[in-house]
Amino acid sequence: MSGELNKYAWLTVAVALLTFVLKLWAAYLTGSVGLLSDALESIINLVSSSMLVIALKIAKAPPDKDHPFGHDKAEYFANGVQGTLILLAAFSITWAALERLWEPQMLEAAVEGISLAVAASVLNLIAARVLLKKGNALKSDGLKGEAHHLMSDVWSSVAVVAGVGLVYLTDLTWLDPAAALAVSAWVLITGIKLIKNSVTGLMDQALPPESQAVLLEILEKYQAEKGMDFHALRSRVSGARTFVTVHILVPGAWTVKRGHDLLDELEGEVAEALSGVTMVTHLEPLEEESSFLDTEIV
Numbered sequence: 001m002s003g004e005l006n007k008y009a010w011l012t013v014a015v016a017l018l019t020f021v022l023k024l025w026a027a028y029l030t031g032s033v034g035l036l037s038d039a040l041e042s043i044i045n046l047v048s049s050s051m052l053v054i055a056l057k058i059a060k061a062p063p064d065k066d067h068p069f070g071h072d073k074a075e076y077f078a079n080g081v082q083g084t085l086i087l088l089a090a091f092s093i094t095w096a097a098l099e100r101l102w103e104p105q106m107l108e109a110a111v112e113g114i115s116l117a118v119a120a121s122v123l124n125l126i127a128a129r130v131l132l133k134k135g136n137a138l139k140s141d142g143l144k145g146e147a148h149h150l151m152s153d154v155w156s157s158v159a160v161v162a163g164v165g166l167v168y169l170t171d172l173t174w175l176d177p178a179a180a181l182a183v184s185a186w187v188l189i190t191g192i193k194l195i196k197n198s199v200t201g202l203m204d205q206a207l208p209p210e211s212q213a214v215l216l217e218i219l220e221k222y223q224a225e226k227g228m229d230f231h232a233l234r235s236r237v238s239g240a241r242t243f244v245t246v247h248i249l250v251p252g253a254w255t256v257k258r259g260h261d262l263l264d265e266l267e268g269e270v271a272e273a274l275s276g277v278t279m280v281t282h283l284e285p286l287e288e289e290s291s292f293l294d295t296e297i298v
């Protein structure tokens with residue numbers, strides 16, 4: 001899986017480089033601040049995708065002495081960097097657009113510029129769809145974050161192309177910087193979402209509700225059928241992996257082997273129902289009062 005993730009991460013670098021060249025060429029031909037702002041965002045894409053390659057390499061490193069639970073959270077740092085760079089792009093685009101509002105300028109070679117911008121947008125759209133599909137399949141927040149980043153680029157390019165096209169058709173030069181301002185607003189929202197996702201991941205968020213429901217259904221089935229109980233159920237998502245801990249209470253008369261066999265069966269069913277889950281169970285005697293004193297994190 002690590003090799004597949006790296007392959008798609010490098011795809012983002014190649015796409016970012018190619019779209020940057022196309023958009024910069026379009027901006028040069030037309031003199032459009034909207035197209036220039038679009039090219040500016042592609043520079044951010046290039047830096048962001050390069051960061052993703054580095055983060056994924058770190059995230060897929062095996063556990064070691066200092067990081068016994070692995071390095072999966074490195075992907076959340078990639079999301080944070082992506083979001084921060086996107087915010088910087090939004091502010092840069094806003095500044096350039098406001099300057100052009102004060103000093104309007106007619107555009108040149110609009111047809112050629114728009115054609116190049118459209119080609120770059122189609123390339124980004126294809127790459128975003130591929131990355132989102134693979135990000136979901138591989139449970140990679142880094143790939144999904146880059147997919148959303150590219151989609152924000154697609155929609156911002158649509159706004160820019162529309163603005164440049166209208167300037168070409170109507171000679172209303174203010175539409176060019178207005179399109180750039182619309183881009184900056186969209187980019188700003190995308191950046192905030194990515195930073196929020198980064199912070200949420202680093203704060204050890206629990207399993208999503210639908211996955212928690214599956215986990216509870218399995219535990220309650222064992223509770224009803226196996227004469228056991230459970231408490232202190234906790235989960236945390238760490239990149240592509242999820243860690244679940246739970247205390248299992250069984251009759252004190254059970255042998256160690258019987259309790260161990262039950263835990264093996266339970267952990268196997270959870271792993272089959274929820275891929276990527278590492279489950280840690282703690283066996284306790286059902287009749288002992290002390291078994292119920294450690295249900296909270298202290």
